[in-house]
Amino acid sequence: MIHESRKRAKIGVLVPFTNTNLEADMMLMRCPGTTVHFQRMGGYDVDEIPGSDQMAGLGASDISHDLRMISGVRPDVVLYGCTSATLTHGPGFDADLAAQIKAASGAVSLTAAGSLVAGIKAIIAAKVGFSSPYLGEINTQAMDFLAANGIETVRCADIGRELGNYGQGELTPDEVFNLACQADHTEAEAIVLSCTDMRAVEAVERIEAHLGKPVVTSNQAMMFCLMRALGLPRHDALPGRLFDCL
Numbered sequence: 001m002i003h004e005s006r007k008r009a010k011i012g013v014l015v016p017f018t019n020t021n022l023e024a025d026m027m028l029m030r031c032p033g034t035t036v037h038f039q040r041m042g043g044y045d046v047d048e049i050p051g052s053d054q055m056a057g058l059g060a061s062d063i064s065h066d067l068r069m070i071s072g073v074r075p076d077v078v079l080y081g082c083t084s085a086t087l088t089h090g091p092g093f094d095a096d097l098a099a100q101i102k103a104a105s106g107a108v109s110l111t112a113a114g115s116l117v118a119g120i121k122a123i124i125a126a127k128v129g130f131s132s133p134y135l136g137e138i139n140t141q142a143m144d145f146l147a148a149n150g151i152e153t154v155r156c157a158d159i160g161r162e163l164g165n166y167g168q169g170e171l172t173p174d175e176v177f178n179l180a181c182q183a184d185h186t187e188a189e190a191i192v193l194s195c196t197d198m199r200a201v202e203a204v205e206r207i208e209a210h211l212g213k214p215v216v217t218s219n220q221a222m223m224f225c226l227m228r229a230l231g232l233p234r235h236d237a238l239p240g241r242l243f244d245c246l
Contacts, residue, residue, distance in 0.1 A: 008033030009230050012075030012107065014041050014066055015082075016058065018165040019197040022081045025219040028201060029239070031232045039070040049162050052088050052137040059085035059093065067104040075107045077226045081196045083112040083218045084138050087145040091117075094145075108229045112196050112218045117149045119221035122245040123214045125190035126150070129183035131157040132194040133168040142194055153192075157182035168195060173202040180207045180215065193217040204239040214241040 008031060015022045017040040026036045043061025044054045059082070070078060078101050080086065086094040094113050102109035120128060128146070130153045132139060143153040157179055159171070171179075176199055180191050190213055193200040200217035207215045217240075224242050226232070234246050 004033050006033060006035050009076045009232060010034070010073055011036045011226060012070040012073060012078040012105070013038045013081050014063065014070060014079065015039070016044070016085075016197070017042050018046055018169070019081070020166075020169040021199055022196045022219060025201045026223065029220070029223045029237055031227065031235055034232065037070065037073045037075065039066045041066045044165075046165050048165075049135065050084070050165050050168070051135050052141060055082070055084040055138060056088040058082060059089050059097070063101075064104070067101065071105045071107075075105060076230055077108040077110065078102075078105045079222050079226065080109070080111040081222070083116060083194050083196055084134060084142070086111050087113040087194075088138060088141050091145060091148050108226070110222055110225050110229070112222055113145060115221040115225040116192065116194060116216060116218055117146065117151065118225050119216040119242050120146070120151055120190060120192060121149075122224070123190055123216065123242060125214070127152045127154045127187050128190050128192045129153070129155045129157070129180075129185050129188035130192045130194065131179045131183035133159045133163050133171060133179075133198055134195065135162065146192075154187045155183050155185040169197040169199075171198055173199045173206075176200050176203045177206055177210075181211065184211050184213070188213065190214045190216055196222075201239055208240060216240075216242055
């Protein structure tokens with residue numbers, strides 16, 4: 001048997017405690033020789049619909065304990081794995097949180113929201129179709145977040161019903177594909193799928209083949225950004241045109 005060295009990089013991920021898909025996506029996409037380590041974080045009510053106030057509360061919650069725990073593996077990078085928790089506050093808050101995580105962990109720090117923007121810019125898209133499982137208010141804040149980074153949303157599509165904290169993660173890849181198609185527009189240069197608990201990674205290649213446009217998802221973008229930051233090599237388990245930009 002040939003064993004991996006496990007010495008290439010250690011990836012730390014802070015994940016909301018009800019999220020069921022971020023961990024699976026990171027394991028699907030991880031580079032051989034790397035290890036992925038997760039710390040679950042709270043700061044929100046599992047029984048509430050995850051609206052703007054709840055997600056903003058998660059972003060503002062104290063994560064000092066979580067950072068101490070994830071720092072125990074001496075990670076090379078720490079990912080903040082909730083897109084809506086920081087985009088509800090805006091780009092300044094997102095950048096400040098990343099800086100705080102870096103200072104506390106001593107590692108490269110990337111947020112889901114910041115990575116989404118970086119991924120869109122990497123494929124040189126100025127106009128996008130946007131979709132998510134969020135409530136309307138968070139979608140508006142997401143579009144404002146993109147606009148503050150010079151990215152125009154030409155169409156926004158949501159799931160059309162309120163989803164609880166577990167409902168977002170229960171959407172199937174087929175439902176995500178349909179949601180992405182609803183976000184398409186003739187002026188859209190790319191399709192953006194926002195949410196770390198949505199099974200978008202599994203739908204990326206099907207969407208790109210159907211629409212003929214690149215797709216950027218929260219989890220895919222975090223993997224892209226950490227690979228670029230750490231100089232990790234491309235491999236066969238990376239979905240979508242975004243990774244052509246490595």
